[in-house]
Amino acid sequence: MKDFVQLFTQLDQTTKTLKKVAALVDYFNKANDKDKLWTIAILSHRRPKRSVRTSLLRAWAASAANVPPWLFEESYHIVGDLAETMALMHPNLESKHDKSLSEWIEFIIDLKNLEDEHPTESEDVLATKKEKVRWAWNQLDETERFIFNKLMTGSWRVGVSQKLMTRALARHSGIDENTLSHRLMGNWRAETSSYHQLIIATDPADKISQPYPFYLAYGLEIKIEELGKPNEWLAERKWDGIRGQLIIRENQLFLWSRGEELVTDKFPEFEILTEVLPNGTVIDGEIIAYQDNQPLGFNVLQSRIGRKNVSKSILDKAPVIMIAYDLLELNGKDIRESSLQYRRQELVRLVDNAASEKLLISELVEFKEWKDLLKERADSRKYHAEGLMLKNKSGTYKVGRKKGDWWKWKIDPLTIDAVLLYAMRGHGRRANLYTDYTFAVWKGKELVPFAKAYSGLTDKEINEVDAFVKRNTIDRFGPVRSVKPDLVFEIAFEGIARSSRHKSGVALRFPRMFRWRKDKPAKEANTLEDLEKLLNLYG
Amino acid sequence: MALLQFTEKGIFCERANVYIDPWKPVDYAIITHAHADHSRWGNKFYLSHHLSKPIIQHRLGSDIHIESMEYLEKRTIHGVSFSFYPAGHIIGSAQVRVEYKGEVWVASGDYKLEDDGFASPFEPIKCNTFITECTFGLPVFQWQNQKEVFDDINKWWKKNQEEDKVTILTGYSLGKAQRLIQGIDPSIGKIFTHGAIEKTNEIIRNMGVKLNQTTYVNSEISKSAYRGALIIAPPSALGTSWQKKFQPFEVGNASGWMKLRGPRRRRSLDRGFVLSDHADWDGLNAAIKATACEKVIVTHGYTNIFSKWLNDQGIETQIEATAFEAEGIENTDKNNAE
Ligand SMILES: [Zn+2]
Ligand SMILES: [Zn+2]
Secondary structure, three states: OHHHHHHHHHHHHOOOHHHHHHHHHHHHHHOOHHHHHHHHHHHOOOOOOOOOOHHHHHHHHHHHOOOOHHHHHHHHHHHOOHHHHHHHHOOOOOOOOOOOHHHHHHHHHHHHHHHHHOOOOOHHHHHHHHHHHHHHHHHOOHHHHHHHHHHHHOOOOOOOOHHHHHHHHHHHHOOOHHHHHHHHOOOOOOOOOOHHHHHHOOOOHHHOOOOOOOEEEEEOOOOHHHHOOHHHEEEEEEEOOEEEEEEEEOOEEEEEEOOOOEOHHHOHHHHHHHHOOOOOEEEEEEEEEEEOOEEOOHHHHHOOOOOOOOOHHHHHHOOEEEEEEEEEEEOOEEOOOOOHHHHHHHHHHHHHHHOOOOEEEOOEOOOOOOOHHHHHHHOHHHHOEEEEEEEEOOOOOOOEEEEEEEEEEEOOOEEEEEEEEEEEEEOHHHEOOEEEEEEEEEEOOEEEEEEEEOOOOOHHHHHHHHHHHHHOEEEEEOOEEEEOOOOEEEEEEOEEEEOOOOOOOEEEEOOEEEEEOOOOOHHHOOEHHHHHHHHHHHO | OOOOEEOOOOEEEOOOOEEEOOOOOOOOEEOOOOOOOOOOOOOOOEEEEOOOHHHHHHHHOOOOOEEEEOOOOEEEEOOEEEEEEEOOOOOOOEEEEEEEOOEEEEEOOOOOOOOOOOOOOOOOOOOOEEEEEEOOOOOOOOOOOHHHHHHHHHHHHHHHHHOOOEEEEEOOOOOHHHHHHHHOOOOOOOEEEOHHHHHHHHHHHHOOOOOOOOEEOOOOOOHHHHOOOEEEEOHHHOOOHHHHOOOOEEEEEEOHHHHOHHHHHHOOOOEEEOOOOOOOHHHHHHHHHHHOOOEEEEEEEOHHHHHHHHHHOOOEEEEOOOOOOOOOOOOHHHOOOO
């Protein structure tokens, strides 16, 4: 594991992209295929299945460190990372093993396999797991323990994007970066694949579910007139749903979300499209909630996300369709290098021929001059849209977030001035700082919490608020503190909807801190009434 | 009447009418060490260790009324005897031992157990009541011994030197900076210092204390002289135009907080070295045990958690609020305690 520890340390110690890529290339050049595959898997968020419940790990870590469970939990609140807390608290030892990264991962997978021999989590199994985990902790030094724990516990942000990893892999393997990022997408797992199969072998049959990397737009940074001639561009609505890629190959349908998650099962209503779309079709579109020829708000769609089972009543309450933006594959041929004009023409033909109420074309917003779009953009909220998309008709379909051919032109957010009421410690890079806040508005003399937000402040402002929280704590509940209601922030959000799950009766879409209103005393913050006005206008 | 009480001005010995590290002006202040939160402005009279005196005078003005004494010397006031014991925190840092008719209280100020080769090493004192900080009073804080840390720092400096870069290492001006200057291998290259640190060095050298050679960064030195060299600077110099003129450089910080990945990544550092002038978890527990005290009073740091832990261990512990710098992860800028 030494090479991987070194890689991790180097990635962790630098903020410079060049250094990160260099460290990765260096590692790929040294590592064996198994370690390479697992490293790629880890950096693209594919970890081995969880083999031990974290509640057990916590208990074992506390007893290994000779501390009571409450003290473990308090330390965890402050450190902000479970794997790190367990690693730091363990008596510090020298590394005394020569296992590689993949051998340690196999060790973890074997823990999971223990359950196969004994179907339930019997005491025997738990005792063996405990013994093995404690043995492992005793073989590892502090950084190795951290990595081992991260592999055991889940979400791990190493601070290197998939894009950088792909760039390094391209340099190591000599394979083109775009080709690689395509190969790395989809449903592969390191447990069942090999480096050769995934990276080197070309187009094996099991790649029929493989999506293309999404092309993502930046926000418009220049005056719209500077884009050039209006007739070289097209405009469409930026729908507020889940960006998705719909794949029909070999009579099967696959639906991918932008987060590279296969969500086919979550949206069974699209299955029917296999009958009306030809094989070798890949469509980029937006999944939105839609009923009676009308888009519904994002909150309706949200009620479906995160549910394990899609029940009949959910399907009735939150019906979805896909709005098709683009065509990436036609008759099994990758057409991303063709112009948008051509791709769209073929897309319209496909959608027309499909004649399905589940698949609609993203209609163009007509305009002759740029200024015609101003009003259209201002109307976005009426359509539950986030704004407009501007696309160059001659542009190709690119990989990842790129400037030039696509721009998103969002409407200005809604805003409200609110009082900071609770603060919670953050995680990861923000561990140990109070960075997650709950905001409230006035209802008479009472403050009613209505939104949580943690983004939008600069590091300097975060430090300032953190110091305020520590000095003005009224009460503590675990990692949360209630604070003197003194600070006012302008909270920006994309949408508002009624909600029975929230005490305030409203749910906000993507709330964040827009501005610290140091000029405003708390008593001048907005009221629940103001919030309800927004709800009536836009909800 | 308790021998020491916590009042709004500081830790107070009513019988002697003396305060220890007061945070509001008083007539008679006994000072544990020269950090700004422990030796404050405005007292009519100060008593400190010999090695703290010139530093305090430098900070608070040469016109203050200050006397000093050696470790283990005694000064008796109204029958209460006061003496200093080494605290191992920074140069001149002391625990204050207070005794009246066989009852002993110790106000330990800030301390660490490891002998850093520069500050006089910590000595445990048997007492009835022990007043302690707990800046790092969580079991996740376990320090490596300083030799290993200095090996890492030396290696890092050498690597930067090979790449013809400037190495900038930050640590607060009084204490950490001198510990770094003394602990790093001076044969690797030339060591420069930021002005704030060189001031402190000068005072320390004037007291006759030996400190490795350093050169103050100034405009008469040509830029190329810094290539391959080490510059010791206070954390407040990070991100300033002062720092930028040394491009290309690598920046590191030496602090106990570097133990945590969050703070380490939050400051745009190339390296974080875990080196603290405070006791770690084991250190705090060992220090308390060595006093064989009946009662502990915790003053700053993770007081709620640490006192609960001690009470669970059967050691009677209470928390007293003080104005000493507590949750200090972000305030390394204050030329001060961590
Ligand atoms: Zn202190
Ligand atoms: Zn101090």
